[in-house]
Amino acid sequence: MQIRATNPEDKELRREAILDTAEQLWLTHPERMCNVADIATAAGLAKGTVYLYFRSKEELFLGIHERHNATFFSRLKARAQHAPPMTIDDLFSIQRQFLLDFPAFLPVATLCHGLLERQIPLDIAFAFEQRTFTQLTEVVTALRDHFPQATQALMLQSYALLIGLWQLLRPTPLKELMKERSLLCACADDYLQMLEAALKSLWRGALTPEIH
Known part of the structure; x- marks a missing residue:
């Protein structure tokens, strides 16, 4: 019972x-x-x-996505709030481990972006975005103790790379056929390696002071 x-x-x-x-x-x-x-x-x-x-399966999956986000943000903040100073390698080590610990993150995140625009009531979607924005602000504030040039825009660009590269490289029957017929580089098999290289390039460029 x-x-x-x-x-x-x-x-x-x-x-x-x-x-x-x-x-x-x-x-x-x-x-x-x-x-x-x-x-x-x-x-x-x-x-x-x-x-x-x-209220719906769509809102339930949005709950999974929000929980994933909260876990990732909490890991970043926990590391940022403790010595020694963070490096870019530390930052992406946390991200890599998170993606390994939560294999549902990437597909659920991709799913939820579509749901937010089409199948989630506007008030629910706005409340989700508002909570996410608050958490993102807290993360950026914590990271600035180690990376003074860190901004919300940089975090959003990082997120766009995270999701966009996965959508481009994720295993599908079409991707397998493309590799078989030499339309897709075999190096595309290592998503995490390619993601880390792209993100490090983005962050190093953003954190390097401009020379006038």
Whole structure:
């Protein structure tokens, strides 16, 4: 028998458990976006219970994406708030480990960008963007102790590279055919290596003082 969550702590634990279940289903079946009924069954909950926390499967996946973002931002802030001084290598070591720890991040992030424009109510999408903006501001403030030229624009450019390069290189039947017929360089197999090289070039350029 399902026990109703009544206090804030229990409700948060249940919300997290629903997100955990949905993320695991996504990793198990990445070819499709599971529905609320699938998630409820896997979590051992009634479908109506899931709807108490998320009004749609789209909002649920947005919750997964927001949780990923919060984890990445917290890792950056935690490192930035402690000595010794950060280097660019430290910055991208954190990012690399995050991508390895959360393999659902890239596909869910790509999915959610489409959902925000088409299938998420405007007030929900705005609230998500507002929370993300607040966290981003906190991260930039923390990073400026180590990288005085760090800006929100630089972080957004980094994010665009992160997602855009993955969309370009992610494994698909079409990409395999392109490599087979020499339309795609074999070096494209190492996304993390190419991403790190591109991001380091971006950051080194942004952090180098202009010479007039």
